[in-house]
Amino acid sequence: MSLDTVHDIQIAYRKLLNSMARPGVISNLEEQAKKLEIEVGCNPSTMVLALMLLDTEVTFHVVSQRAAQITKLLNQLTYAKVVEVEQAQYIFVLNDAGSVELEKALEMAKTGDLNNPHESATVIVEADVVSGDSGLLLKGPGIKTGSVVHVKRSGDWIGIREQKNAEFPTGIDLVFVDPNHQLVCLPRTTQIVEQVIG
Amino acid sequence: MSAYNFAFFDEGSKREIRRATLKAIAIPGYQVPFASREMPIARGWGTGGLQLTLSLVGKEDVLKVIDQGSDESVNAVNIKKLVGKTTGIRATEETSEATLIQSRHRIPEIPLSEGQILVLQVPLPEPLRAYESSELVTKKLHGEREYSGAWLMLFEQIMRYGNMSTGADHPVLVHDRYVMAPSPIPRFDNPKMNRSEALILLGAGREKKVYAVPPHTQVVSLAFDDYLFQTESSAGNSCKLCGATDVFMDEFVHEETGETYHQCNDTSYCLSRLNRKVLHQEVPLNG
Numbered sequence: 001m002s003l004d005t006v007h008d009i010q011i012a013y014r015k016l017l018n019s020m021a022r023p024g025v026i027s028n029l030e031e032q033a034k035k036l037e038i039e040v041g042c043n044p045s046t047m048v049l050a051l052m053l054l055d056t057e058v059t060f061h062v063v064s065q066r067a068a069q070i071t072k073l074l075n076q077l078t079y080a081k082v083v084e085v086e087q088a089q090y091i092f093v094l095n096d097a098g099s100v101e102l103e104k105a106l107e108m109a110k111t112g113d114l115n116n117p118h119e120s121a122t123v124i125v126e127a128d129v130v131s132g133d134s135g136l137l138l139k140g141p142g143i144k145t146g147s148v149v150h151v152k153r154s155g156d157w158i159g160i161r162e163q164k165n166a167e168f169p170t171g172i173d174l175v176f177v178d179p180n181h182q183l184v185c186l187p188r189t190t191q192i193v194e195q196v197i198g
Numbered sequence: 199m200s201a202y203n204f205a206f207f208d209e210g211s212k213r214e215i216r217r218a219t220l221k222a223i224a225i226p227g228y229q230v231p232f233a234s235r236e237m238p239i240a241r242g243w244g245t246g247g248l249q250l251t252l253s254l255v256g257k258e259d260v261l262k263v264i265d266q267g268s269d270e271s272v273n274a275v276n277i278k279k280l281v282g283k284t285t286g287i288r289a290t291e292e293t294s295e296a297t298l299i300q301s302r303h304r305i306p307e308i309p310l311s312e313g314q315i316l317v318l319q320v321p322l323p324e325p326l327r328a329y330e331s332s333e334l335v336t337k338k339l340h341g342e343r344e345y346s347g348a349w350l351m352l353f354e355q356i357m358r359y360g361n362m363s364t365g366a367d368h369p370v371l372v373h374d375r376y377v378m379a380p381s382p383i384p385r386f387d388n389p390k391m392n393r394s395e396a397l398i399l400l401g402a403g404r405e406k407k408v409y410a411v412p413p414h415t416q417v418v419s420l421a422f423d424d425y426l427f428q429t430e431s432s433a434g435n436s437c438k439l440c441g442a443t444d445v446f447m448d449e450f451v452h453e454e455t456g457e458t459y460h461q462c463n464d465t466s467y468c469l470s471r472l473n474r475k476v477l478h479q480e481v482p483l484n485g
Contacts (some may be wrong), residue, residue, distance in 0.1 A: 006204050010256045013216055017254075020223050021397045021412045055213050057233075114341035118221040118230045141226050141373050141415035144393075168375060173224045187224035189373065189412075 003035040009052050016049065016175070019183055023190040024138045024147025026130060030181040038077075041070055042094050043126050045177040053090055053122075054078035061088035063105045065096045086110055088121055095126040095179075099155030106160045109172045117169035120188075124175045127153040130182040137194035138186070146193075149184050151176050158192055205252040206284040211235050215253035215408065219399060222410035227372030228340070229323050234406040239276060244302055245403025247319035248277055251300045254315060254399075255281060261289045262296035267304045267446070267463035274302070291466040303366065305387040307445050307467040310396035312413070318381040320402040323409065325369040325379040345377045348420060356425055368427070371418045372411060380417075386429040386446040391417040435460045440471035 003009075008031075015027035033044035040047045042064070054060055056079040062071045063085065071082055074092075085091060086108040093102050102125065112120035135150030136158075153176065165171035171188030186192075205212070211233075218232035237245040244265075255261070261281055265274035269291040277300060278289045290296050293306040300317040310316055326336045329347045339347070348369055355363045362368070366382040370391065380388055381400055391398060391411055398411040411417060421427035436443045438450075438459045445467065447460040462468035 005209060007257060009209070010205075010212075014254065014256060017216075017219065017223070017397075020220050021410075053213065053217060055210055057210075057214065058217070115337045117225050117228060118218075120221075122220070142223075142412040144414045169225045169228055171224075173220075189224065189226065 002037045003032060003048070003051070005051065008032045008035060009048070012048050013052055016052070016183065016185070020142075020173075020175075020185040020187055022142045022147075023140060023185055023187060024143060024149045025184070026132055026149065027183045028181050029177070029183055033181050040073060041066055042092070043177055043179060043181075045181045045183065046092060046094070046124060046126055049124055049175065049177070050074055050078060050090075050092065054080035056080065058089045059083040059087060060090040060092065061085045061105075062092045062094065063097045063101050064092075064094035066094075070094065089119075091121050091123045093123060093125045095128070102153070102155040102157055103160055106157055106164065106172065109164065111164055111170040111172055113170060114167075117171070120170065120172055122173045122175065124177065125153060125157070127151050127176040127178045130176050130178040130180075130184050134196045136192050137196070138190050139193050140187075140190040142187075143190070151184065152178075158195070161186070162192070164188075202284045204285060205255050206238075206280065207235070207249075207252050211249075212253045215249050218408045219250065219253065219410065222399070222408050223397070223412050225376075226410060226412055226415050227370075227376030227378040229402075229407040229409045231406055232408050234403045237403065238280065241404040242321060244273060244277055244300070244319040246401030246405075246408070247300045247302070247317045247403075248280070248401075249403055250317045250399050250401040250408065251277075251281060251298060252284075254298060254317070255285055255287065257285070257287065259285075259287050259297045260295055261287055262291065262293060262299045262466075263289070263301070264299070264304060264306070264464075264466075265302045267448075268465045270465065292470065293466060303382045303384075304446070304464065305383055305390045307462070307464045309390075310394060312395050314396040316394075316396050316398045318383070318398065318400045320379065320381040320400045320407070321404070322367070323379055323400065323402040323405050323407040325367075325377050340376060343375065348377050349422075352420060352422070352425075356422075362421070362425060362427070369420045371420060373415055374418075377420070378409065378411075378417075384430055384446055385419070385427070386432075388417070388419045388427070389429065393417075432460070437462045437468060440468045440475065442468065442471060 029045040109121035129152035133150040138147040165188045174186040263274040263278045265271040419427040
């Protein structure tokens with residue numbers, strides 16, 4: 001069975017929306033991702049997100065060792081425009097991108113300006129693990145008291161994210177997906193107040 | 199085969215609204231511009247809310263649409279029919295049963311829950327518009343967090359009338375950053391936005407803006423230390439039909455006697471209370 005671009009994308013969108021509105025809440029895109037019939041070379045969940053968000057109206061950039069191949073594929077499937085990382089509305093940092101590449105992409109991602117904070121990047125990062133185990137304690141809008149989530153991804157993304165989001169409302173919004181199709185969002189309003197190393 | 203796409207829109211339109219919605223959630227209270235579509239209902243009749251609803255809706259959703267508290271007014275019925283006919287989903291009047299609630303000018307009386315999304319229709323999304331007509335300037339004012347005008351508007355009302363006379367759409371401060379128009383809900387409903395369990399999305403089709411209040415987000419109605427924010431008082435009034443107190447009520451004048459009486463504005467809330475009453479009354483009859 002192939003991915004239904006109307007209904008499966010709608011279901012995936014509602015999951016993403018729920019996770020974005022409630023940072024720390026993990027959604028699972030497995031059902032939708034498994035329906036993808038094309039061999040994409042990246043996490044199928046990342047592909048589902050790309051199909052959900054990209055079209056000819058927006059720009060994107062892929063950070064990966066196989067960037068050329070995947071960029072071409074995304075462009076052919078969605079017609080979204082390929083731009084440099086600092087101009088991209090959507091940045092995809094794939095699993096094979098090292099910690100330096102991730103850090104560089106986050107540093108260069110656009111944050112919008114005070115008048116137009118929405119003109120900022122959404123960064124989709126393939127993580128090693130996304131789970132509800134102890135790791136990060138989150139606070140902010142969408143979270144009742146505190147939300148705990150574990151995101152395993154090499155690189156000092158937490159530190160760079162904090163710098164980029166220092167002046168709210170400007171900032172970047174992060175979406176993490178792992179190989180088991182677990183998804184978690186860290187919009188710019190979310191504060192990581194504690195890191196439990198365990 | 200139906201002659202329309204599922205949920206009326208083409209997928210490109212949905213993507214546009216979805217992208218704007220995600221940004222709106224990430225920046226609570228900030229009005230995200232989006233490419234508002236032409237709709238089969240007139241602009242100013244809930245096209246913003248409708249576009250949000252259509253971008254969200256799936257086959258499993260249960261929809262409730264209310265217009266100033268009523269499930270049965272023309273606007274609500276038309277929107278419900280349009281969504282129903284292009285998606286095949288079920289509509290309900292029961293607030294607790296709905297997964298998507300599109301509303302014009304009210305937040306239901308029953309507290310919303312985590313699994314629900316409230317979509318509010320917004321005629322004028324810009325809370326600063328009353329004193330600044332330029333969009334470029336209001337954008338800058340929001341950017342600089344320069345809200346003295348909003349305070350001055352309330353101050354002038356106090357000077358003129360002795361209190362803040364906003365009938366509806368009393369401005370709120372979201373997440374301690376953006377002053378936001380909560381849509382023309384009565385002041386009675388403003389506190390329901392604060393730390394809401396449900397996600398609240400606001401759409402203005404004519405003005406091409408989408409904005410959001412995520413769950414558990416601080417929403418404070420603007421007020422002064424010596425002139426506190428007050429909701430409309432329903433003290434001493436009770437609903438003529440169901441007897442409810444402490445709800446937002448409509449005032450009616452009896453045509454023959456000239457007496458004034460009150461009824462719940464939220465019709466489904468009133469109806470469910472009445473139904474419960476009937477059921478309770480039937481019990482002793484059997485016994």
